Amino acid sequence: MSGAIPILPGPVPGASRPATLGVMGGGQLGRMFVHAAQTMGYAVAVLDPDPVSPAGRAADVHIATGYEDEAGLAQLMQRCEAITTEFENVPAAALTTLAAQRPVAPGPHAVAVAQDRIAEKTHFDRCAAHTGVAPAPWVAITNAEALAQVPDRLLPGILKTARLGYDGKGQISVEDRAQLAQAWDALHRVPCVLEQRLALRAEYSVILARGADGQSVHYPLQRNWHRNGILAVTEVDPNGSAAGPDWAAQAMAAAEAIAAALHYVGVLCVEFFVVDDGSSTGRLVVNEMAPRPHNSGHYTIDACDVSQFELQVRALAGLPLTAPRLHSAAVMLNLLGDCWWRDGQPHSPDWARVLTLPGVHLHLYGKLQARPGRKMGHLTVTATDLPRARAVAWQAAQWLGMAPWPVS
Structure with a gap:
């Protein structure tokens, strides 16, 4: 996103509509974004598959398709001058598609890092070299070999799915190696991170x-x-x-x-x-x-x-x-x-x-x-x-x- 030319509110010069901002996702965060944007003079288009989503019901335009639906994404790009997301699990690939034609903020790479705890914690570790603020000690578990090599110092710990975990979902507290193995099985052996449990x-x-x-x-x-x-x-x-x-x-x-x-x-x-x-x-x-x-x-x-x-x-x-x-x-x-x-x-x-x-x-x-x-x-x-x-x-x-x- 260049940001060199601001997308100003109000009517678009030479067009018969106001400047329109797009939102991927129709939840309450999107709804409050819609209200803020409309107060500032923008129209808002929301893409969300739920026909009664909170943001979709408040928006000027609701595109009721899936997040990776090609026709829906094309319609969003056609209607909007710039596009954002209201939750982190919007497919990063869809944001990449949108970013090829329109400013998208945050960008696909940033969202992709936030979607994957392994990438996220790796990013935090890199930044800690400059800030001194690191994440809890952790290790990635992506296969049985990584599970067997978990350091003793990380137990007791919290096993978390690398993707799609939020509001406490996809997390299991474990005391020892036996519980760790059981927890990984319960999470269907998807890629995970194990964090040391801290007080x-x-x-x-x-x-x-x-x-x-x-x-x-x-x-x-x-x-x-x-x-x-x-x-x-x-x-x-x-x-x-x-x-x-x-x-x-x-x-x-x-x-x-x-x-x-x-x-x-x-x-x-x-x-x-x-x-x-x-x-x-x-x-x-x-x-x-x-x-x-x-x-x-x-x-x-x-x-x-x-x-x-x-x-x-x-x-x-x-x-x-x-x-x-x-x-x-x-x-x-x-x-x-x-x-x-x-x-x-x-x-x-x-x-x-x-x-x-x-x-x-x-x-x-x-x-x-x-x-x-x-x-x-x-x-x-x-x-x-x-x-x-x-x-x-x-x-x-x-x-x-x-x-x-x-x-x-």
Whole structure:
């Protein structure tokens, strides 16, 4: 993507339509991108096979085909001036096809690296030579010989499929070699990585946006809590109290190096852990990256002057990237389908009660069926400081039947 000629919003000169941006994928991230792009004057075309996808229902044009359908890809290229993706498992080959005719951000190579944990961790190791922030000790397991040669130091560990694992899927915790062999069998002996299991102190993420000119901007370091491998809560504070000592600068530098080495264009999330290493402060390790806006950045819609989705629009269209300002402390609660069930029975959350609380912002994604573990929406609480935002979020969580989260 050259980015030399910005794709400006509004009518296309000499054409009878506005400038149109394309999205591969129709989920909630695509839906929020659609809203941001339309607010800025763009039309949006979404390619997704689901006829009732959240983004497809909000877009100006919905191309309801598979991601590798030649006719669908041709229609997307015909309609759009530039194209992005809203989830990392869009086939990289389809993005390569699109990139031959249109600017695509992020590019196919960056997405391909994020799709494969072996490639991703190899990339992190290369960047660690400059940043000092490495992933957990790991090894690739692609055949029986590699399984037999796993170093003892990596056990106990976590076996993860190299591809198509997200939100805790495709992961099995193992204690010893016998369990490792059983786990690899259970995962059908597909290529995997084995990570050494580390004692976690905290989880953080960095969201940045990088332009084709190499300019990058970022949001403050965000603290996250996961349950069953799915993000549950994100906290962020303008005063920095959501982050541990010195982690912010170190994480930002590592995330920027990871993006720069990929020649990345677009919004990127990089997740980090603080782990015990025998010291009083612990050690920062990089976990994984997402080549798109991220669940942990949804608070930016309500707590920042520029959201992660507007930055995605700007990066894709080649527009200036302004440093976002966090104007409020925020707590984001991920609303899973579990909130719509109580004691095994369907249950309608009492949104009217929740919305009586100060600083509450409700975002529902337009999904037609609530299932346990399915991301149905999010709730952001903004306040002048983090303790106030947290107190309101705790009350909302209690009313929604969500478990509290620890604070340290």
